[in-house]
Amino acid sequence: MTTPDSKNYELVCGMEVHAELKTNSKMFCGCKNDPFGAPEPNIYTCPTCMGMPGGLPVANKKAIEWTIKLGLALGCKINLFSKFDRKNYFYPDLPKAYQISQFDIPFCYEGTIETSEGPIRITRIHLEEDTGKLQHKNIDGKKVSLLDYNRSSVPLIEIVTEPDIHSTSQAKEYAKKLRQIIRYLDIADCDMDQGGMRLEANISLREVGTTELPNYKVEVKNINSFRFMEQAIAFEMDRHQEILEAGETPPQETRGWNPTKNETFAQRMKEEAADYRYFPDPDLAPVRFTQKQVDAIGKQLPELPNAKQARWLTKFGIETKYSDLLTSERTYAEWLETVFAQAEKPNDIANALVNKKITISEGEAPAAVIKKVAALTQTDDVDSSELLAVIQEVMKANNDAVAKFRAGDTKVIGFFIGQVMRALGKKVDAAELRNALMTELKK
Amino acid sequence: MLAKKTLTQVLDLLEKKEITLEELHKDLHAAVAEKNETLNVYLTVNTASAEEAAQRSEAALRGIPIAVKDNYCTKGIRTTASSTVLDTFVPPYDSTVIANLKKAGASILGKTNLDAWAHGSSTETSQYGRTLNPRNTNHLPGGSSGGSAAAVAADMAIAALGTETAGSIRQPAAWCGIVGLKPTYGRCSRYGVVAMASSTDSPGPMTKTVEDAALLLNHMAGHDKYDGTTADVSVPDFTQAIGKSIKGLKIGYVYHSIEGLEESNAHLAKELEVFKKLGATVEKVEAMDPHYAISVYTVVQRGEVSSNLGRYDGIRYGNDRSFFGAEAKRRIMLGTYTLSKGYSDQYYNTAQKVRSLYIQDYNKLFETYDVLISLTSPGYAKKIGATEGEAMFGELEDMLLEPSSISGLPGISVPCYRDPETNLFLGMNIVAPMWKEETVIQVADAYEKATNWNTWRAAEKAGE
Numbered sequence: 001m002t003t004p005d006s007k008n009y010e011l012v013c014g015m016e017v018h019a020e021l022k023t024n025s026k027m028f029c030g031c032k033n034d035p036f037g038a039p040e041p042n043i044y045t046c047p048t049c050m051g052m053p054g055g056l057p058v059a060n061k062k063a064i065e066w067t068i069k070l071g072l073a074l075g076c077k078i079n080l081f082s083k084f085d086r087k088n089y090f091y092p093d094l095p096k097a098y099q100i101s102q103f104d105i106p107f108c109y110e111g112t113i114e115t116s117e118g119p120i121r122i123t124r125i126h127l128e129e130d131t132g133k134l135q136h137k138n139i140d141g142k143k144v145s146l147l148d149y150n151r152s153s154v155p156l157i158e159i160v161t162e163p164d165i166h167s168t169s170q171a172k173e174y175a176k177k178l179r180q181i182i183r184y185l186d187i188a189d190c191d192m193d194q195g196g197m198r199l200e201a202n203i204s205l206r207e208v209g210t211t212e213l214p215n216y217k218v219e220v221k222n223i224n225s226f227r228f229m230e231q232a233i234a235f236e237m238d239r240h241q242e243i244l245e246a247g248e249t250p251p252q253e254t255r256g257w258n259p260t261k262n263e264t265f266a267q268r269m270k271e272e273a274a275d276y277r278y279f280p281d282p283d284l285a286p287v288r289f290t291q292k293q294v295d296a297i298g299k300q301l302p303e304l305p306n307a308k309q310a311r312w313l314t315k316f317g318i319e320t321k322y323s324d325l326l327t328s329e330r331t332y333a334e335w336l337e338t339v340f341a342q343a344e345k346p347n348d349i350a351n352a353l354v355n356k357k358i359t360i361s362e363g364e365a366p367a368a369v370i371k372k373v374a375a376l377t378q379t380d381d382v383d384s385s386e387l388l389a390v391i392q393e394v395m396k397a398n399n400d401a402v403a404k405f406r407a408g409d410t411k412v413i414g415f416f417i418g419q420v421m422r423a424l425g426k427k428v429d430a431a432e433l434r435n436a437l438m439t440e441l442k443k
Numbered sequence: 444m445l446a447k448k449t450l451t452q453v454l455d456l457l458e459k460k461e462i463t464l465e466e467l468h469k470d471l472h473a474a475v476a477e478k479n480e481t482l483n484v485y486l487t488v489n490t491a492s493a494e495e496a497a498q499r500s501e502a503a504l505r506g507i508p509i510a511v512k513d514n515y516c517t518k519g520i521r522t523t524a525s526s527t528v529l530d531t532f533v534p535p536y537d538s539t540v541i542a543n544l545k546k547a548g549a550s551i552l553g554k555t556n557l558d559a560w561a562h563g564s565s566t567e568t569s570q571y572g573r574t575l576n577p578r579n580t581n582h583l584p585g586g587s588s589g590g591s592a593a594a595v596a597a598d599m600a601i602a603a604l605g606t607e608t609a610g611s612i613r614q615p616a617a618w619c620g621i622v623g624l625k626p627t628y629g630r631c632s633r634y635g636v637v638a639m640a641s642s643t644d645s646p647g648p649m650t651k652t653v654e655d656a657a658l659l660l661n662h663m664a665g666h667d668k669y670d671g672t673t674a675d676v677s678v679p680d681f682t683q684a685i686g687k688s689i690k691g692l693k694i695g696y697v698y699h700s701i702e703g704l705e706e707s708n709a710h711l712a713k714e715l716e717v718f719k720k721l722g723a724t725v726e727k728v729e730a731m732d733p734h735y736a737i738s739v740y741t742v743v744q745r746g747e748v749s750s751n752l753g754r755y756d757g758i759r760y761g762n763d764r765s766f767f768g769a770e771a772k773r774r775i776m777l778g779t780y781t782l783s784k785g786y787s788d789q790y791y792n793t794a795q796k797v798r799s800l801y802i803q804d805y806n807k808l809f810e811t812y813d814v815l816i817s818l819t820s821p822g823y824a825k826k827i828g829a830t831e832g833e834a835m836f837g838e839l840e841d842m843l844l845e846p847s848s849i850s851g852l853p854g855i856s857v858p859c860y861r862d863p864e865t866n867l868f869l870g871m872n873i874v875a876p877m878w879k880e881e882t883v884i885q886v887a888d889a890y891e892k893a894t895n896w897n898t899w900r901a902a903e904k905a906g907e
Contacts, residue, residue, distance in 0.1 A: 282642035282672075
C-alpha cells in the first residue's frame, strides 16, 4: 500500500448526512417517534407506517418547520413551494415499497458551514422518512430475518454538500460542526451509535493543481462514527491513488466500511444503481410557505456557536481558544454564561475549565464555580516569625542542599519552596516565600 | 319484500316502527342467499349484521345494512380488493368512511365484488369471478364497483358504497340502472380504501334514488385527519338539494357529436327536453375532446398503480406477488415504464400538464353553465366476455367520465333510458364544479322525479 502523496493528489469529497428528527410523532402518522426507547419491536406502528392497504400519510408539520430551521441556521435559501415525492424500491424494511422523500424541490438549498480549512457549501437539505430495521439472526439453529417497524416513517433529514472537502480532518470538522448545530437547534439527538445520525462520503482524488471535478466518485455509505469516517476516507485515498498511479480510474461504486478489518468493501456498482421512478406523492398536497412564515421560524433560532464565541469575546473577554471548546454544547454554554456574568475575570474561569484545573458539574451554582477558580490562586497569611522558624528548620534538616545553593546551584530553591510549604501545611504566596528563602540562604 | 325498498323508505318505516331491524336484515340476507350464487355479487357476507345493527338503532341510519365494495378496509371482515393476493387479509381497522357510517348507524351487510384492485370496468378482472348484471344476466354489470351496482339493482342491498377513479361508480350505475354519485376528490376520506390511483380515487354512494345518495353522502363526507387530501371544507346537508326547483339553471350538453355515439346521444337529447320543461336552459357546448383523457388517465393511473401495488410482497400480510392477475401485472409493467428515468417527462409529467388543460377547460365552461351533462357510458352494458383481449376496454367505456374524474369534479349518473328489448339502461352523467355536489343532486333529483326511468321511483308512483 502506498501512502497518499499530497503533492500529487488531493481529496475531492462531498458528504451526505442523515439525522433522525426527535419530533413526538412520526413523519407521516401519529405513532410515537421513539425507536431506540421502545421496549418491544413493532409497538409504535399503525396501518400507515406498516404499509397496510388503505394507509395514508399525513405530513408532520413540526418536522417540516424544523427542517427549515436547520436550513436557516446554515444560511440556506428556502423553497416556499415544495412537495414530497415517492422513491420506489423494494426492500423488506420499506413496507410501502416506496420511501416518501423529496426529489427536485427540497425544503432548503444553498447554505454554508465554515471550517478552519475553508467553507463547505451545502447543496440541499430535504426531509424524508426512515425505514424499518432488518436484523439477521440465528434462532434455534435457523437463519431468520427479523423486522422491526418502530423506526418506520421516523422523520429523517438529509444534508448534502458540494465536493468542497479536501482533507480527512476537514471532513471530520464539518460533520462535527453539523452535529453541533443540529443539537443547538434541539431538533435531533444525532446519536451515532444507534444510527440517529449516519454519514456518507463521496470520495475521489484529483491531481493537485487541477480544478475540474474527477470523472469518477466512490460512495462510502452508513458510517456511524467520525473516526470511522476519517479512516474510511484515508483508506479510499490510498486505494484510489494506487489505481490512479497505475493509469486507471477507480470504478464508480458504492462501498461500505468494515470497522473490524479497517477497510472499505464494494457493495454495488453504480451501473446497477436502481431507477427509483420518482414522482410526486399524490397522497400529499404540495407544501406552501409564505416569506412571513419562514421569517417567523428564523426568529426562533437560538444563538449559534460562532455567534456565541464572538459575543463572549466582546462581552466577557473570553479568548476564542477557550470558547471554541466551551460552546460545543448549548445547555452547557448557556449555564456557563451565568457563571461568566458573575465573575470578575471570566477568562480565568474559561482557562481553568479548558485546562481542567477544577472539576465542576453543569448546573452548579455560579458562585461555587467562581470560588473554586479563585482558590487556585488564593494564599494564606503567615506570620513572618513563624515562616522564619520553619525556613531555618528546613535548612537545618537539609544541610547538603544549603551547601549546594551556596556553591552556586540556585536551582535548589525550588526544592526549598516545596519543603517549606509542606512543613507549613499552608499555601503561601510563592514570591514572598522565595524572597524570604533567598535572604536566609544567602546569610 | 323490504329488500326492495329504498333507503329513505326503510328509514321512514323504521322510524314509524312499522318494521323491525330484525325483519329488515332477515329479508336482505334472504335476498342475498337467493341470488348470490347466480349473480356473484358478494364475496363475503356479514352474518352478524343484525346484531351489530341492533346496537346502532338509535343513530341517524338506524342500523340499516349496506353493501360495501371489497376495497374498503373493514375491521374484522376480510377485505380482498377482489385479488387473491389479499385472500386472507382481515384488516385490523375500519376505513374512515366505514367508521363514519357505523357512527351514523349503518351496518355492513357484506363485501361486494369488483375488478381486482379496481382495475377495470366490468368485474371480469376479479380473481373471484365476474358479477352478472341483474337487469340481464347475459351482460356485465360494469365496474369496477360492479358488485355494489348489482347489489342495489338486484335489491340485494338497500344501498351500497363504491369508489371511483375514473368511472368506477358512475359507469356500473349506468349499466345496472341505478344512481351512482362520485363526490369531489377530497370530499370523502380515502383512508382505509385500498389505493388504486391515489390522485383520483373517490369513495361515493351507489343507491336506488338520488335522495338516497344525498342522504348516504351526508354520513360519508368530511375532513379526515388521516387523509391529507381531504379538504377542510364544511359539509352541507346534501338532502337540502332534494325537491329544489331547477328553474333558471343553465345546462351545457357536452360530447353530443362524438362519432359512434349517435344512437345513445339521440336518446339523451330527447331526455334533455325534460329540463326545459322544468324551467332550465339547455345548450349544446363544445368541451375539450375526451379522447385525450384516455391517455392522461392511462398514464397517470398506471404510474400510481405501479407504486401503490409495490407493497404487496406477502411479507406482512396476504400472499406474495405471484398471486397478481394478468390485468394488475399489465398495469404494473406499463406504470413502471412510464415512471422510469428518461420516460417520466415524456409520459407522467406530460399527462399531468394535459390534466391541467382539462381543469382549465372546465373552469371556462363553468363560467357559463351550472352543470354539464353527457352520456355516462357510450352505450348499454356489454355482454359477458366482452373484455377478452381488450386491454383498453375500461378506458374506452369510461372515456366520457375520465375528463371530470381527472379534474376532481363531482358527478352523478342517473338512469335516462331503458331498452325495452334487453332491459338494459343508459345513464345520464351530470357534472358540476368542485364542491358543488348539491347542484348535481338538485338537477338529478328533479330529472328523476319528472321521468319514469328510475325503477324504484316508478314503483313508488305505481303505489307498490
